[in-house]
Amino acid sequence: MQSNLSVDLDEVAKILSETLGDNRVTKEHFNGLETAEMGDAGFHRYDVVRVRIETEDQVAEVLKAASAYQWRVLPVGAGSQLHATHLGAGVDILLDLTSLNQIIDYSPEDMVVSVQAGVTLTNLQELLSTHKQMLPLDPVCRPGATLGGLIATAANGPRRTGYGTFRDVVAGVRVVYPSGDIMNFGGRVMKNVAGYDMTKLFIGSFGTLAVIVEAHLKLKPLPLHRETVTMQGRREDLKILQKRLVHSSLLPTRLEAVSSRVFQNGILSRSQIHHPWLLAIDCDENASAAAYQTSQLRTWADEMGLSIDVFQGVSADDLWTHYQESLLGFDFVLRLNIAPTLLWQIVTPLEKILGEAEGEGVFSLGMTTGVGRLYGKGLSFKVQEELVQQARGLVSEYAGSVVIEKAEPWLQEKVDVFGSIGDFQPWLQRIKDAIDPQNILSPGRFVGGMKNA
Template sequence: MNKRDITQTDRNRLIERLGENKVMLPADDAGGDLVVFAESEEDAVEVIRWAGEARAVINPQGLGARASYGHPDRREAAVTLSLARYNQIAEYSAGDLMVTVQAGIPLSRIQSVLREKGQMLPLDPGWPELSTAGGIVAAALTGPKRLKYGTPRDWVTGLKVILADGEIISTGGKVVKNVAGYDMNKLFVGSLGTLGVISECTFKLRPLPPEETVIILENGDLPSLKRFSRRLLDSSLEPSAAELVNDSVLTSLLPGEHDSFGLMIGFEDESKAVAKEQNQVVNWAKEEGITIREILRNEWAAALWRSLGELLPHARDAQSAEKVALKISTLPDQADSVVELVHRLAEEAGIEALVHGGPGTGITLAVLRPDENQWACAKELIEKVRQRIEEGFGYVVMLHAPSFLKEKIPVWGKMPSGLFLMQKIKSSLDPEGRFNPGRWAGGINRA
């Protein structure tokens, strides 16, 4: 079925149910999806039931920043179901450190409200103003501070999800101690909207730390920084983040000349504790002959981490169209080798690459910026990286890439061992494959 097979009658029925102000039709000569803006759960249910009648697939979306994730199947009639207008805080209990929000609310707005009460949701994906609560959960978005705070699955206590038949289910609860039965929350975290439409999220919170600092170390010798990071992580210190970065990242964040590699270390805690940890790191750096490039505190420290996250391209930025973003997952003690590998291969190919990896998390992100005549080299670079990483039992996923490159290189690479189980879950919850067919690994449930 072609996307054009959504008939005018189908469109009229949808408009009758929701109203013209909630339905955006593609131009006659354009190939875009229908876009529907749900302003309530009832609206979303209507769209899902209409899609079943029209035999259209549904692409759930927040603000669309991660619309490039995965490799969605474009062979069927499609409707983008946007929850961007379903964006309020439903319930906030500061005393219980809990908040329930509608799926379309951006993280930046959540944090702004929580900050007034001295609290925070300890998740730090890039572009917080474009990262909605539902999107963060559906894509399992994290940032460098996952070292201390973990991932969305650690902070979600409850979800409301609309299934393919329009049924609304609730998972978990609105209290921290809720351990009865299966933990269904984790089933939907990272599912990329392939199992259902997340409409509401309940998170547990943390007090806002009164002090934050980030220390930027530099050295031309990456093994020296690796040894330093191991000393840090094996000590009693509790960094909120530790990222090995290449010189392209350093240049993007701080003006001036830089050594080949750097190590960014963050601390968040009471003022005395942060001062003690900072002094310890400074003393170690002097002892080992590692350059202390910069020490930033509070707003400046937060701004630096935010700038690091915003190096990652997103689907709403036209300038990101010709960039490639890779997420490389390995054992934590291999992060330095991954940073060095991508940096070296990109340098040999003459392709600009911004690379940073967590020696405590094993997550490395690489953003490639090839010129228009370098795409063949970029393809070869990605294939070399993937081969090396998969030989070591790691994974390389293309988070963002032009569609023509996705046609030449598999987005997901090596398939996870539990793929057959994922397919069974998908078939059980979405038997007709209406939600984001093909987007997840292995092209799960292509219709």
């Protein structure tokens, strides 16, 4: 976890300055996280060389040098996902891609945009909205989060219910291999089966295989009418509602069971909160279809005695912005992957632990995706560890998994971020070895077998 003593960072800086120019290379302290919001206290602070990249050729230059000299390189954008996994053996170079931030090609009629890795999701959505389009993904992330970082960590949010995840929207990537070779996989077309679907490998690879410098993204029309319905009730009633929704023809694009207090102060007043849980149900169809969906939900609410609130247009947007901003403030995030109908079963014992602990914990459970998240704040490390172990014990019976998406390095050192990995683990290591034989890219940042040699 320290800087590599055999690497002289002054020498690294000197060599890179000669290639790229002085103004791109600086030496700085690094604590393994870029976000000030996380507890720092000098944890594993060490020196690194930061290289600010402006062209993909510069990425290639750095990687070639790194391969030649055995330097360890961490590609970073805004650093907003660095808390997702700890950095194992440490790094020598931060490959800062935030200035590689051009929109290369945007063709609204093709519903495809090609962006460089440093383009932020916020800026991209703004541009797309002027053409009434969107990237249909809504991970909980800071406004500065870059597409490169979000793709590399396969970040996702509630919209995966209706639109899927990065693996469904990235049509192709341009990557730089550790060898310095620049390669294109996939493309700008909707359907493409030429060769292996290499693009999938890089999505969610945490920067351990190659540096993504450009991505081709499939877009969707911006829903002209937005409508979100929240329904509160007893847990047993919400379970029934979940089943009714799955068996209905309704078209929710987001369908989350959320701790009601996530929406407290801002969306729902205290007097509007009647139960600890609510279902938030989105409709991105046109106004007539949304009205129908809402009327159907109203009927069910009446039948079951659930309280219902309807948000339209800007107020629906506000609800989800509030969701994002509120959850961003939590410093501990666990992702549960399990059959949607089993989510409730896993959550109950976790609620019990939270109930007896100092601090706060809220949930957001994808009612058709089976992706549930626990967001914690002010929890002791002991409680965090207990939550992880408890959740892993519970899901293990059902072939589910529990991943720590956000935590301080302390916990990540003690408890494996990814948990048990399946019988395919040897092949993950072999893929890593085939693409990055010298292990220069993000060493130790990935699943169990990816430890630094």
